[in-house]
Amino acid sequence: MGANGVERRPLRRDAQERRDRLVEAARREFARHGVDASLEKIAREAGVSIGTLYRHFPTRMDLLMAAFRPRLDEFMAGAAEALAIEDPWDGFVHYLENLFAMQAGDRGFNDFLSRRFTDNAETERIHDQMCRHIGDVLARAQDAGRVRADLSQGDIVNLIWSNGRMIDATSTTAPNAWRRHLHLMLDAYRAERAHPIPEPPMTDQQLYDAMVHLSQVD
Amino acid sequence: MGANGVERRPLRRDAQERRDRLVEAARREFARHGVDASLEKIAREAGVSIGTLYRHFPTRMDLLMAAFRPRLDEFMAGAAEALAIEDPWDGFVHYLENLFAMQAGDRGFNDFLSRRFTDNAETERIHDQMCRHIGDVLARAQDAGRVRADLSQGDIVNLIWSNGRMIDATSTTAPNAWRRHLHLMLDAYRAERAHPIPEPPMTDQQLYDAMVHLSQVD
DNA sequence: CCCAAACGTGAGGCACCCCTCCGGTTCGCT
DNA sequence: AGCGAACCGGAGGGGTGCCTCACGTTTGGG
Missing domain, CATH: 1.10.357 (Tetracycline Repressor; domain 2)
Known part of the structure; x- marks a missing residue:
């Protein structure tokens, strides 16, 4: 079940893997620098481009909640x-x-x-x-x-x-x-x-x- | 007497007036936004260019102390x-x-x-x-x-x-x-x-x- | 009144950050 | 294998802020 109750097909394998790395990196950066941590830095930290970060988490809050x-x-x-x-x-x-x-x-x-x-x-x-x-x-x-x-x-x-x-x-x-x-x-x-x-x-x-x-x- | 005890000639009249305006603006901005307030904004607020701000107060701390x-x-x-x-x-x-x-x-x-x-x-x-x-x-x-x-x-x-x-x-x-x-x-x-x-x-x-x-x- | 010293200006270089968009890549279903 | 949908990268536009510096302006003592 999706976050809002909508059933959605699972992510593609590569996408899921990148998403996980993003959440992991976000956890680290938020823990170190607070909720205003730089998103670009989180993407870099995750070895992923900034565009990918925005694809998975359109707003900072989405990433915060996931983390x-x-x-x-x-x-x-x-x-x-x-x-x-x-x-x-x-x-x-x-x-x-x-x-x-x-x-x-x-x-x-x-x-x-x-x-x-x-x-x-x-x-x-x-x-x-x-x-x-x-x-x-x-x-x-x-x-x-x-x-x-x-x-x-x-x-x-x-x-x-x-x-x-x-x-x-x-x-x-x-x-x-x-x-x-x-x-x-x-x-x-x-x-x-x-x-x-x-x-x-x-x-x-x-x-x-x-x-x-x-x-x-x- | 200067801040560090060195005798220095008084500022030129126009310079003194701009300096005063800067300190005044700095007080307001620091009070509103904390010590990290934008120096460029303070200069704007004082109706003075950013260069003038730096001439009078080479570091943020100089301005803070004056304010x-x-x-x-x-x-x-x-x-x-x-x-x-x-x-x-x-x-x-x-x-x-x-x-x-x-x-x-x-x-x-x-x-x-x-x-x-x-x-x-x-x-x-x-x-x-x-x-x-x-x-x-x-x-x-x-x-x-x-x-x-x-x-x-x-x-x-x-x-x-x-x-x-x-x-x-x-x-x-x-x-x-x-x-x-x-x-x-x-x-x-x-x-x-x-x-x-x-x-x-x-x-x-x-x-x-x-x-x-x-x-x-x- | 003149002119040198003091002063003021603001464009511009640099470093961040946010967010978008499109061309290229990869997956996985058939 | 082939293909379309899903996905990814990263350049780039827009914004903010720091600080410097070459050039033009003002002041005030002589």
Whole structure:
């Protein structure tokens, strides 16, 4: 079955082989240089011409989705795991740990999580699903009185941005620094030590706009 | 007196006027697009040719320093204020509030604080001074038992990165979101009920490398 | 008022990157 | 084997940005 449910004949053998090499090269380049990596370089890296790249992946997003599919599945599985853990706090921590670790492992995926590409129905779907996951994990921990009640989904998205930036900075020189950041944040999130926050959480609209903003070029 | 102490005759009247216009335009463009803003655009904006820009500012850093000098002074003054506040915790909060607010006010300055340009003695000096300030403010609050003892300078630099990214995302849609982030972080930093952190702080070398890394193009 | 020094200009070389299009190549079905 | 559909290559047009340099313009001291 094709991506959109349309049955299509399999690729010719040579075409399939080139396509695989492209996805492989894209994974490497996106991981190294983020989602804005040069397509021409990816083609070169794959030993394929730029025209071929465009034949298989008409838009950058097509290539991104092909490259990140496994990572995305892995990530979603981690989120499901979190909800399966009995203790709500442990589930919350597991969710964040999984999130941070995946961001740390791949700069492209890190970018991908931080930005929201509005021109693509599938990525919208993915982001919605992510937001639902966050909401569930968070609400459960809050209902159990373990996470401060005034924490919002937007604060977690914020955390994604923060951590993303930190990982950009430290990944080559201190690859585990994110774990420190995470545990510091956990102390900020615990219900026991909460002090009132003088600024209200972002509205859904603000949050959405901010994510879209990050995906637009200056 | 010239920047490096060399006495040089004043600029010709027309040259001075163009230089002023350039600095003005640079401030605007850097604020809007970060420190990587296009120099050609800045020249256009100033109504001056690109050649003239290069005559006055042979390197991007020369222009950056000219544009940010007032902001830098303002920032350093805020840091001094923080140390002048009697209560160590209040001083700590004041320092961070000043820092965040200045990051929020100018995308270029935000970039500037996050990165470390190694090819320039003056910026190195500035960063060293900033690190000293952070160290002083932090140590004072820790000695007073108000900030958790296991917090390191690197964690504050981390905070600069985190907040920088958050501001990039939210400045146009939720310009005060940083204040919420700050107060969340304060709850993470308070000494009372701090939980142990399983990852050691970054070494000075790691911290330095990370800052340099951020200032290098992909 | 004159002229040398200071200054300004913008075309142009170079390096990227994106994306298209058409002539040539390869596959695999019959 | 032969042929048409599928596929591939890569030149090339359009865009942006950096930086230089030969030539023309302006200033202000003498």
